[in-house]
Amino acid sequence: MISRRHLVAGLVAAPAAAQQRVDLGMVLADGRALANPFEGKRGMIVQRSLPPLLETPLEAFDSVDLGAPVLTPTNRFFVRWHYAFPTEIDPAAHRLAVMGHVGKPRMLDLPALARLPQTEVMAINQCAGNGRALFSPRVPGAQWANGAIGNAVWRGPRLADVLALAGPLGGATAVRASGLDVPMMEGAPAFAKSLSLEHAIGGEVMLATHMNGEPLPIVHGFPIRLIVPGWYSTYWVKMVDRLEILAAPDAGYWMATAYRRPDSQAAGGSRPVTAMRPRSLITSHAPGSRHRWAETVQLRGVAMGGDTGVRAVAVSSDAGASWVPARLGPDFGPHSFRRFEASISPARGDVTLLARATNARDETQPLGEDWNPGGFERQIVEPVRVNFGLDARL
């Protein structure tokens, strides 16, 4: 038997008065409740208290203004941890080791990172398992609907500039990042993810210290988080304290076994989950919601291109029998959400709403489900079943 106290002791930093979760008494149309789980987070779907799994309700992405900023507020941003992590961090004491296959191993403090040129990117952070709970048949794992996603401005030095301080040697092939989170049990695999050296120094990958203009909150990886624009969140390692330059492929559990899906064409029969794919999420009408019928209804949402920009979004209010092009909001770059909006003329009663994004490479969302045992990379045109019948009963 394992004592439950281990969990509590591992995660609660002896607070004088721990904040209690506040249940808001608000329930989404799909039946899930919203809560304020702890200070700094509000209106979240709490899938698990510890280590926290918090999902964002899609309504948090909605705006009636097509030109509105498309950033996800930090206090509504989804949270996903595999393991326990420090709940108190002294930034003055934090060090980043850059080591391995390098000429000059370094221990960098945060001022050293701040002295490097700073860059900014607006980029979507999406869990590889976003939408897992919507697969049929269902699969085990974190039961996300489509809210394990958010869009923020990230700021910090380029990973390339940090690595250059240590001087990767010839023969270096990959960079493995790991952070302060630790497995609960000895012998379990510490969380670590790798990028090819080419990708790591390609210019877009960043070690962010700031999110939406403020220092990263603890639950988002204070004080340093790896930002890999266009790739799933599993690579966005939080609380980074170690960058190891490798001269051989990373054979660790989190690269070689986890976050993979079967692929008969790939060596070993599986491939890693890497780049994101085009998606669109309807934010104006929640699945299962009821609405007053009107001749013309504004359908709104956010779209993404995956690892490139959004070219077009089409919507349907008759389960795909007919489609109309949506108007697109401002383009905030290839890695950001882009708002869309369309006027639809729904039938009365039960209606299936669809939105379908196409990216700058003309890749579009499939209509059929791409089921896989890990429940990864969901990108289907998501059927949103709603009812436009409220006025019929008035």
Place this chain on the structure above:
Amino acid sequence: MRALMFLSAVLLVAAAPVSVDLVDADGMFADLPGASAEAVNGNCLACHSAAMVLYQPALTPVQWQATLGKMRSVYKAPIDAADDAAILAWLNAHSVGQTPAK
């Protein structure tokens, strides 16, 4: 750019320790008809709180068995083999009555 760099350097150097209070609001597993929660409460809450289990769909006995195996083999949960039957009995009882995993 120069101003931005200066500002971030000041912010970082001046920053005080940062903390967050996390609380477990998930509670303990409850006894189910014919299945005591003692074994799941004793073995399944050391690494994660209860909602991780309660949120799962109605997994089949084979899926629950595989999940238990993964907790032991990958995450090194020191689950006493003598508790396996009681753990699986509770998990399977929990799945009864949920929407089946199609």
